[in-house]
Structure formats: C-alpha cells, structure tokens
Amino acid sequence: MAxxxxxxxxxLGQGGFGVVSLASTSNALFHGVTLPSLIAVKSCIYSDSQSLKEEEEFLGMFKHSPCIIRCFGANLSFEDEVIIYNLLLEYASGGSLANRLRNCNSLPEFEVKKHTKNVLLGLSCIHTNGIIHCDIKPDNILLVGTEETAKIADFGLSMTFEQAVKEKQELMIRGTKRYMAPELVLNYDYGPHIDIWALGCTVYELITGTPLWDGDGDHVLHQIAFEKPKFQNSKLSKEAKDFLKRCLVKNPSSRWTADVLLNHPFLQNSSIVLVNTAKTRKKKSGSKSLLHKPIRKITFKFGNHKFVRQLPDLKEVENETCARVLGTDK
Incomplete structure (x- = not known):
C-alpha cells in the first residue's frame, strides 16, 4: 500500500533508528488528510519499530500544535524482502537549526528570539500533556515552510511523567550529553525542567555560535554536574543573559517553566511566525516527480540489512524543492 x-x-539523514528520506506523494489521501506533495519518511525495520510507534503516539497528542512537527500517521512497506515501518512526517525544507548554525556560525538575536518563542510554545503543549521531550537541541528544531517556522521534532527519546519515575528507579539516562541538565547527570531526575535546561543550552549556542560546554563525553558531564554556566559573551544582550539565567538554574525547582519564560523581556519584542500550512498542502505543482530526476545509487542500512536504491540526484532534488517552496516552479 505504501x-x-x-x-x-x-x-535526508540516518542514525541508530534507521533512515529519514524525502518522499513525493502526488497529494495522496491518507487517514482522511491530503498529504503535502513532499513529506519526510522516518523508517526502520518493523521488528525494531517500537521507538517509532511510541513517537507516532506522542506526535498524535500534539497534532493541533503549530510548533511541533506534524505526523500524518504510519504505514508499512515491503522493501528488499524486509517489512519496513514508516512514519510519515511534515517535511522541513529549511532544515534544522543545527544546519543553520553550521552555515552561519551564529544567528542574530532577533532570529533566535523568534525561534525560541515557538519552541517554548511547543514545550508548553508538551509539558501540559504530561510529556518530557528529553532531547531538545538545535538538531531537533526544524524550520518549516517559506516562513521558516521553528518546530520541535524527534520524540524518539520522549517519555511520560509516569515513565520518568521508573527511569529514575532503574538509573537510566537518555538524551544528548551536551544538553543534559545537572539533576539528570547526578540523580537521574527527569521532569519538564530538563527540557528548559536544554533550551537554555540551545539558545546560548545559537546566539554565540559556541556550545555552552566545551569538550565531550564524561568531561562534559563533569562540567554540567559541578560547574556553573558562564554567560560572559559579547554577543549576548542583557535580556538574553537574564533569560539564560532563568533556564540554566542548577536547582530544577527554581528553573522557570515554559509558560513563565514566554513572558520574559527577552521575548517581548519577538514575533511568532506560524506558517499557514493549509494552502501549502493544497498547492499542486506542474513539475515532474522528484523520482523522475537524474538518478544516483545510494546504500543505507536498517539494522544489519543493507539496501541499494536508485535515487534522484541530490542537487536536482534540492533545486526542485526550493522551486516548490518558493513558488518559482513552472
């Protein structure tokens, strides 16, 4: 059926879970919704699909939030004699904030304000529903549409408040080391407050162009656990420094919540950019399918299985995508 x-x-990317691919849909109808002409498909072998199934369930809770990446559902495909589980997601043509940071070294504060406000709106929705994201970082904040609306993505490590209690009892730790909160490193203490700490690390990195903590591995964990964050950077305004101090409080009970941070002076002059995706989904293009562009071979893996695919040339795909997004396709 897929x-x-x-x-x-x-x-578009691959990791331990499997692979994310760009896909064309011909505006197919799925679960009563017309799919956009371009989507992102997150895939893995069906036998290893528990994480993606949980991610689909989480995303289903936030389908009405304009600040969280949209999930259209999931289906199965049979590829090279292997059953593949596919999560159908909104395609972020602007890439991630990590991509933007690599290209620009640092972002102007007015742009960071706009993205931060959207992320906080997304976190407010997530936390209100009793969920902890557990992996807020520039890589998991995607820019969608021509307005480049920042949306939270990748709920592969997320958990409910109830699961957090069990995780602490089992001394389990999840997330990306550089963005982990001190209470997580020291006491395996999960809660909405760890997402706020990670957001503080992210905002600092976006504005300054450098991570809050230098080094990696256990050295970073030691810094997080026993050192105080430093905000002495000329790129940080007075309001930005104060905002970071509210996010990066060592004591989680003193850390501001997403709802309170939304009223911080740092964000008062920022504007929320929420893209009108309805028109985007209905727009039809007269151009050829991406899969009819010049092709190249690529090999990727799902677990121990290797796949070889004939795929459109990357440059041609990017040009086609830009044309569709900007409305310059003929």
Missing amino acids: ELLWERGTT
Whole structure:
C-alpha cells in the first residue's frame, strides 16, 4: 500500500533508528488528510519499530500544535524482502537549526528570539500533556515552510511523567550529553525542567555560535554536574543573559517553566511566525516527480540489512524543492 501513497526519494539523514528520506506523494489521501506533495519518511525495520510507534503516539497528542512537527500517521512497506515501518512526517525544507548554525556560525538575536518563542510554545503543549521531550537541541528544531517556522521534532527519546519515575528507579539516562541538565547527570531526575535546561543550552549556542560546554563525553558531564554556566559573551544582550539565567538554574525547582519564560523581556519584542500550512498542502505543482530526476545509487542500512536504491540526484532534488517552496516552479 505504501507505494500508492508515496515514493522514497533522497536520504535526508540516518542514525541508530534507521533512515529519514524525502518522499513525493502526488497529494495522496491518507487517514482522511491530503498529504503535502513532499513529506519526510522516518523508517526502520518493523521488528525494531517500537521507538517509532511510541513517537507516532506522542506526535498524535500534539497534532493541533503549530510548533511541533506534524505526523500524518504510519504505514508499512515491503522493501528488499524486509517489512519496513514508516512514519510519515511534515517535511522541513529549511532544515534544522543545527544546519543553520553550521552555515552561519551564529544567528542574530532577533532570529533566535523568534525561534525560541515557538519552541517554548511547543514545550508548553508538551509539558501540559504530561510529556518530557528529553532531547531538545538545535538538531531537533526544524524550520518549516517559506516562513521558516521553528518546530520541535524527534520524540524518539520522549517519555511520560509516569515513565520518568521508573527511569529514575532503574538509573537510566537518555538524551544528548551536551544538553543534559545537572539533576539528570547526578540523580537521574527527569521532569519538564530538563527540557528548559536544554533550551537554555540551545539558545546560548545559537546566539554565540559556541556550545555552552566545551569538550565531550564524561568531561562534559563533569562540567554540567559541578560547574556553573558562564554567560560572559559579547554577543549576548542583557535580556538574553537574564533569560539564560532563568533556564540554566542548577536547582530544577527554581528553573522557570515554559509558560513563565514566554513572558520574559527577552521575548517581548519577538514575533511568532506560524506558517499557514493549509494552502501549502493544497498547492499542486506542474513539475515532474522528484523520482523522475537524474538518478544516483545510494546504500543505507536498517539494522544489519543493507539496501541499494536508485535515487534522484541530490542537487536536482534540492533545486526542485526550493522551486516548490518558493513558488518559482513552472
């Protein structure tokens, strides 16, 4: 059934979970919703799909939030004699804030304010529903549409408040080391407050162009646990420094919540940019399918299985995507 809904295109990224691909849909109808002409498909072998199934469940809770990446549902495909589980997601044509940071070294404060406000709105929705994201970082904040609306993505490590209690009892730790909160490193203490700490690390990195903590591995964990964050950077305004101090409080009970941070002076002059995705989804393009562009071979893995695909040339795909997003396609 999957091949009737979408066709797999170029690989956007891959990791331990599997692979994320760009896909064209011909505006197929799925679960009563018309899919956009371009979507992102997050895939893994069905036997290893528990994490993606949980992510689909989490995303289903936030389907009405304009600040969280949209999930259209999931389906199965049979590829190279292997059953693949596919999560159908909103495509972020602007990439991630990590991509933007690599290209620009640092972002102007007015842009960071705009993105931060959207992320806080997303976190407010997530925390209100009793969920902890557990992996807020520039890589998991995606820019969607021509307005480049910042949206939270990747709920692969997320958990409920109830699961957090069990995780602490089992002395389990999850997340990306550089963005972990001190209470998580020291006491395996999970809660909404760890997402706020991670947001503080993210905002600092976006404005200054450097991570809050230097080094990696256990050295970073030692810094997080026993050192105080330093905000002496000429790129940080007075309001930005104060905002960071409210996020990066060592004591989690003193850390500001997402709802309170939304009223911080740092964000008062920022504007929320929420893209009108309805028109984008209805727009049809007269251009050829991405999968009819010049092709190249690519190999990727799902677990121990290796796949070889004939995919559109990456440059051609990017040009086609830009044309569709900007409305310059003929």
